Amino acid sequence: MTEPIIQVENLERDFGNVKAVKGVSFEIARGKVVGFIGANGAGKTTTMRMMVTLDSPTSGSIRIGGRDVTDEPGEVRRRVGWMPDAYGTYENMTVFEYLDFYGRAFGYKDEERRKRVREVMEFTDLASIGDRPMDTLSKGMGQRLCLGRTLIHDPEVLVLDEPAAGLDPKARIEFKNLVRLLAQQGKTIFISSHILSELGEMCDYLLFIDAGRIVHHGTTESLTDHGSVEAVVEIRVQGDPETLYAWIIAAPGMQITDRLKNGARVRVSHADGEDLTGLLKTLVSDGVPVNAFFKVERRLEDAFVDMLKGSP
Amino acid sequence: MTSTSTRADFGDWLSPMLVKELRQGIRSKVFMAAFFLTQVLMILSVVFNLTAVNEGDGAGKMVDFLNGLFWFLIGVPLLFLMPIRGFGSLYGEIKAGTLELVFLTRLSALRIAAGKWTALMVQTLLLVAAVLPYVLLRYFLGSVDVVQDLQSVLILLLASGMLTAATIALSPYESKILRALFSVGMIFGFIFLLFGLIGVIAGNAIRGSMGGSFAPWTFYFGAILFAPAFIFLGLEVAASHIAPPAENHAIRKRLLGIYLLLAAALLALLGANAAAAYRVALVLLGVVVIDTLAEPQRFVRSVYMPFLKQGPAGKTLALFFTPGWVSASWFLIILTAVGGGLLGLHGQLDDREDVLRIVSLLGWLIFPAALIRLAAPETKYFLGLYIALQFLFAAVTFLVNIMAGISQEPMTMWLCPLPPCTFLLTFFGQVKDMQMNDFLWVTGLVTAASLGLLLARTITPLRDIRASLLQNSPKDA
Numbered sequence: 001m002t003e004p005i006i007q008v009e010n011l012e013r014d015f016g017n018v019k020a021v022k023g024v025s026f027e028i029a030r031g032k033v034v035g036f037i038g039a040n041g042a043g044k045t046t047t048m049r050m051m052v053t054l055d056s057p058t059s060g061s062i063r064i065g066g067r068d069v070t071d072e073p074g075e076v077r078r079r080v081g082w083m084p085d086a087y088g089t090y091e092n093m094t095v096f097e098y099l100d101f102y103g104r105a106f107g108y109k110d111e112e113r114r115k116r117v118r119e120v121m122e123f124t125d126l127a128s129i130g131d132r133p134m135d136t137l138s139k140g141m142g143q144r145l146c147l148g149r150t151l152i153h154d155p156e157v158l159v160l161d162e163p164a165a166g167l168d169p170k171a172r173i174e175f176k177n178l179v180r181l182l183a184q185q186g187k188t189i190f191i192s193s194h195i196l197s198e199l200g201e202m203c204d205y206l207l208f209i210d211a212g213r214i215v216h217h218g219t220t221e222s223l224t225d226h227g228s229v230e231a232v233v234e235i236r237v238q239g240d241p242e243t244l245y246a247w248i249i250a251a252p253g254m255q256i257t258d259r260l261k262n263g264a265r266v267r268v269s270h271a272d273g274e275d276l277t278g279l280l281k282t283l284v285s286d287g288v289p290v291n292a293f294f295k296v297e298r299r300l301e302d303a304f305v306d307m308l309k310g311s312p
Numbered sequence: 313m314t315s316t317s318t319r320a321d322f323g324d325w326l327s328p329m330l331v332k333e334l335r336q337g338i339r340s341k342v343f344m345a346a347f348f349l350t351q352v353l354m355i356l357s358v359v360f361n362l363t364a365v366n367e368g369d370g371a372g373k374m375v376d377f378l379n380g381l382f383w384f385l386i387g388v389p390l391l392f393l394m395p396i397r398g399f400g401s402l403y404g405e406i407k408a409g410t411l412e413l414v415f416l417t418r419l420s421a422l423r424i425a426a427g428k429w430t431a432l433m434v435q436t437l438l439l440v441a442a443v444l445p446y447v448l449l450r451y452f453l454g455s456v457d458v459v460q461d462l463q464s465v466l467i468l469l470l471a472s473g474m475l476t477a478a479t480i481a482l483s484p485y486e487s488k489i490l491r492a493l494f495s496v497g498m499i500f501g502f503i504f505l506l507f508g509l510i511g512v513i514a515g516n517a518i519r520g521s522m523g524g525s526f527a528p529w530t531f532y533f534g535a536i537l538f539a540p541a542f543i544f545l546g547l548e549v550a551a552s553h554i555a556p557p558a559e560n561h562a563i564r565k566r567l568l569g570i571y572l573l574l575a576a577a578l579l580a581l582l583g584a585n586a587a588a589a590y591r592v593a594l595v596l597l598g599v600v601v602i603d604t605l606a607e608p609q610r611f612v613r614s615v616y617m618p619f620l621k622q623g624p625a626g627k628t629l630a631l632f633f634t635p636g637w638v639s640a641s642w643f644l645i646i647l648t649a650v651g652g653g654l655l656g657l658h659g660q661l662d663d664r665e666d667v668l669r670i671v672s673l674l675g676w677l678i679f680p681a682a683l684i685r686l687a688a689p690e691t692k693y694f695l696g697l698y699i700a701l702q703f704l705f706a707a708v709t710f711l712v713n714i715m716a717g718i719s720q721e722p723m724t725m726w727l728c729p730l731p732p733c734t735f736l737l738t739f740f741g742q743v744k745d746m747q748m749n750d751f752l753w754v755t756g757l758v759t760a761a762s763l764g765l766l767l768a769r770t771i772t773p774l775r776d777i778r779a780s781l782l783q784n785s786p787k788d789a
Contacts, residue, residue, distance in 0.1 A: 054412050056557055056612055071614050073558050077416050088408025092339040093332070104328035105417035110321050149413070 003066060005030040005157060005188050006051070011060035013046050020046045022212040023060070028190065028205070030156075033183045035199035035220075036192040037304060038209035044192045045085070047209070048159050051190070052082040064157055081150035085162040089135040089142070096121070096130035099148055106153040116152060124148040124178065140171030147178060158182065160191040164198060176202060196304055208304065233276060235283070236263035236292035247288050265296060329419060329427020330434075337431050338438075342397055346389045350439055353385040354446040361453050382450065383464065386443055390472040392502050394436045398479030399498070401428040402554055406486060411554060421555035425480055425547040432476050440465060470539050475502075477546030484553035490696055530584035537575040538592055541568060545596060549603050552635070557612045562604065562635040566643050569600040570650055577654045586658045594651075598677060601647070604640035605681045606694045609773055611780050620781070631774075637685065637694070638773045641766040648674065648763075664748045668755065669738050675731020675759035680705070682762035685769045705732035713742055722747065728754040731762070 004027035013021040021043045028034050038044045049055040051062055053073040061068055067075040090098065099120060103113040121127040124144040129137070137145060143163060150158060160179075164172050172195070179202055183189055193199050199206065200220045208216040237244045241263055248254050248266055258265035268279065280293050323331045337343055357378065364374035402425070405411040414424060447465065451458040482494045545568055552561035576593035580586035619630035632643045652661070652670075661667050680701035684694055691697065709727060716723035725747055727733035734755040737743050743751050 052416065053556070053558075054415070056610075070558070070612065071617070073556065073614070074418075080416075082413070082416055084409065084413070086409060087413065088405070088410040090332075090336060090408075090410065092336040097332075097335055101328060101332040102417060104323070104331060105414065105419050107418050109324050153417075 004028055005065055006190065007061075007063040008047075008051070009061050011047065011050065011062060012058045013043075013050060013055065014058045020212055021050075021057075024209070024212070024214050025060075026207060026214060026217055028188060030188055031183075031186045032204045033179070033189045033191065033202055035196075035203035035206045036190060036209065037196060037199065037206060038192070042209045043212040044209055045161055048082075048161050048190070048192065052080050052159050053077055054082070078153065079156050081153070081155035081158045083146050083150040083158070083160045083163055085165055087142070087146045087149075089137075091135060093134055094131050095126055095134050095137070095145055098134050098145065099126075099152060102149050102152045108152075116154075120148045120151050123151065123181070125174070138171075139166050140168065140174065143167060143171070143175060144178070147175075151182075155187075157188045157190065160189065162192055162194065164193055164195055172198070231268050231276060232257065232265060232296040233268055233279075234260070234263065234265050234292070234294055234296050235290060236260070238262075238289035238291050244288055247283065247286060263292070327419075327423055327427045327430070328417075329414075329424050330430050333427055333431030334434060337397075337435050340397075342393065343435050346393045347439060347442065350385070350389050350443060354443060357382045357385055358446055358449055358453070361450060379456070382446075383468075386465070387468060389439055390436060390468045391475060394432055394439070395472060395475035395479050395502075396498070398428065398432055398476045399483050399494070401432070401480055402483040402550055403486065403491075406484060406554070415556055421551035421559055421561070422547060424554065425550040428550075429473075429476055429480050429543070429547055432480075433473055436469065436472050436476070440469060470535060474539055474542050474546075477543040481546035481549040484550055485695075487693075487696060490699070493699060530579065530582070533582070534579055534584065534589065534592065537579065538572070538596065541572060541575065542596055544568065545599060549599070552603075552607070557610045557635075558614050560615050560633075560635055562607070562639065563633045565600060565604060566633055566640075569597055569604075569643075569647055572596050572600070573647075573651050573654050577658065580658045586660060590655060590658070590660055594673060597647070597651070598673075601640075601644065601677045602681075602695075602698065604643065605637050605678070606698065607636050607640055608692070608694075609636035609638050609690065611777055613781070616777070616781060636773075637681075638770040638777075641685075641763075641770050644678065644763060644766070664752055665738070665743070668734070668743065668748060668752050671752065671756050671759055672731050672735035672738050675755055675762060676702075676735035678766060679731045679758065679762045682765045682769075685766055689769055689773075702732060705730060706736060709733040709736045713737070725750065729758050731755050731759050 006026075006028040008027070009025050011021055011024040012019065024043070024047060036044055036048070046055065050057050050069065051064065053069050053076050056070060061070070063069070064076045065079045067079070069076050093101075096117065099117045100113065103117050108116055118127070121130060124147055126141070126144055126148060129141065134142075134145060147160075147163065150160075163179075164175055167175060176198060179189060179191065183202075191199065191203070203220060206216070206218065206220055207214060235244060239262075241260070244264055245256065245259070248256055248264065253269040255267045255269075256264045257267050268276065276295065280290065283290050283293075360381070361378050364378055402411065405414070411424070415421070419427075443465070447458065447461045450456045450461065479498065482491075482498075485491055485494065545565070548561055548565050548568065551559075552565065555561055572593040576586075576589040579589035615634055616630060619626040619634065622629070630639070632639055632646060655661050655670060661670060680698050681694075683701065684691060684697050688697075708730070709732075712723050712727055712733070715721075722744075724737055724742060727737065728747075728751045734743070734751055738751075
């Protein structure tokens with residue numbers, strides 16, 4: 001088994017008497033896309049800043065590619081790209097000059113630098129606006145530029161803090177596509193976001209943090225599943241739904257969770273795929289005028305809220 | 313990541329920060345305005361000069377005036393407009409959140425600060441280059457010595473470099489109160505420097521009062537020894553404020569303190585005015601002491617490891633050269649010993665007044681620091697409190713001195729337990745001969761007690777640091 005590229009162990013960070021991060025531990029394998037989810041003030045940004053050497057742990061350790069962030073910050077910085085939730089712009093500087101500056105600052109020279117800047121501009125679709133002053137960019141373009149800067153030294157690990165915040169739907173889709181491409185290139189991506197549905201689509205794993213503690217670490221499916229013992233189905237009928245309600249109330253192991261205009265959302269106990277097929281057949285044979293029947297996946301947002309309710 | 317060795321791009325020879333700053337700076341409105349304003353004012357100055365030359369009688373006074381005006385017009389952009397831009401250089405980046413992204417590259421805090429300074433100086437040089445034709449034109453119009461004019465430009469440039477380093481040193485401070493205080497101080501400093509320097513330059517240029525050469529060689533040698541040290545100190549102060557905790561800037565800053573004393577000693581050895589040389593060194597040393605005593609105490613294991621690897625000698629050095637006010641307090645012992653030794657060697661402690669001046673200077677520096685560390689050892693507002701206390705002591709000294717003058721009573725004696733007050737009284741020659749011994753004893757004792765108190769206050773943090781190192785885990789101490 002290969003060594004995980006990110007290893008966080010018993011990480012703690014205190015700000016005076018406030019414990020922002022309390023004993024956080026996790027490991028991330030190379031090439032995975034991991035979503036980092038938590039409410040405001042849960043400790044996400046603090047943890048991420050320590051991962052990229054911008055803050056020091058009070059105790060515990062973080063190793064990126066086997067290098068400790070405290071002992072070898074320079075080595076870690078070569079391996080990590082950090083994209084903060086907000087980045088400042090420079091006056092009197094074009095998009096090209098901005099990336100060129102970071103290329104120089106990372107030690108690229110001459111043609112190698114120009115080539116790298118060109119590659120990044122093409123990847124982030126900024127090539128056509130290279131001469132534009134960076135303080136005139138839209139939010140979406142700005143985020144792409146910020147991602148470009150993060151990629152300029154070709155890091156193995158990308159740590160992205162709320163990269164899609166404030167983007168319009170089009171820019172969000174574009175950004176999501178860029179993250180997918182990066183994942184295909186084998187980058188390890190650690191990404192926090194409030195738009196949980198998008199994280200669900202992008203990520204292999206999800207980490208939930210609440211009040212400075214990790215409260216869940218698992219695959220997206222493990223969260224969106226309602227569990228093996230129950231399912232939620234949405235049933236829609238032709239005309240008055242009262243017949244449906246009456247049928248459900250009389251049926252064992254079923255409970256209405258939402259009454260809809262022309263149907264209901266129903267929790268079914270001890271249900272697997274075959275049981276649900278049987279349920280539909282029974283409904284139809286009992287004369288309930290069903291015109292739509294489908295299983296409802298649990299939304300990530302609901303899983304998140306349920307988890308917060310369950311955490312101490 | 314690899315790097316090619318060939319450097320076809322001229323910018324590759326320069327610091328990345330300098331390239332960035334120049335790209336931004338030369339397009340900035342302030343630089344453009346300063347450049348065009350200087351040109352317009354120079355043209356006006358030459359036109360007036362031409363008029364004065366044709367005036368015949370009374371031309372001498374007019375030339376004097378125009379000479380002053382000429383240097384004033386050069387002085388404003390060099391000593392004010394360009395240096396003042398340094399004040400916002402790091403602050404702007406901190407506020408915009410761009411600085412920490414730069415830290416994730418290979419650039420160190422010192423290279424960032426140095427890049428900012430160099431870029432401002434290159435722009436200042438551009439302004440100077442644009443002024444040079446007018447300097448030559450003045451020569452052809454008569455009544456000036458072009459060599460002296462060029463020397464004057466050089467001195468202005470040096471002063472501009474030092475002022476720019478000072479403004480960059482102050483630029484990382486985010487506190488609005490501190491920034492307001494610095495701004496007021498800078499404006500007063502600018503007025504003092506501008507009129508002082510221009511008075512000297514204009515006067516000397518006309519009369520050649522130093523027998524043909526503009527200034528004695530010791531002036532230039534002193535400038536060579538102290539000006540780069542001052543600039544480096546300013547940049548180090550700025551760098552240490554913006555640097556990540558893992559960077560150790562304490563070593564260079566503290567060694568610079570020792571260098572200043574040695575530079576003064578060298579000047580004195582070479583026959584320069586020892587008192588003046590030490591005065592300059594002590595002023596700069598004051599900046600080193602205040603800055604190091606204001607350093608927050610953080611424990612970062614990686615800072616201590618290089619010292620610990622050197623065995624017992626390394627451990628001893630760590631006590632004096634690791635970042636934070638704790639080791640800064642111990643470093644004061646070295647500074648006091650080296651400074652006292654050198655001052656004594658060059659006859660600067662021969663009479664009681666000299667001794668009182670030096671002791672009270674030390675007290676002026678450390679007494680407020682001891683008070684603050686006694687009341688709130690880990691305060692985040694050290695510098696603000698320190699400046700406030702210094703203002704308070706200055707106000708008390710001023711009031712008591714006035715009252716003493718009115719009542720004809722020796723009321724200033726009441727101030728001898730307060731070294732900052734003693735220092736101000738000594739500085740302005742308000743300590744009478746008969747009071748000298750009392751002042752010396754009391755101020756000396758209080759100063760020694762202040763140092764003792766500071767050192768005593770370091771015991772707990774030192775224990776914490778030791779415990780953290782033994783645990784082998786990072787912990788804020």
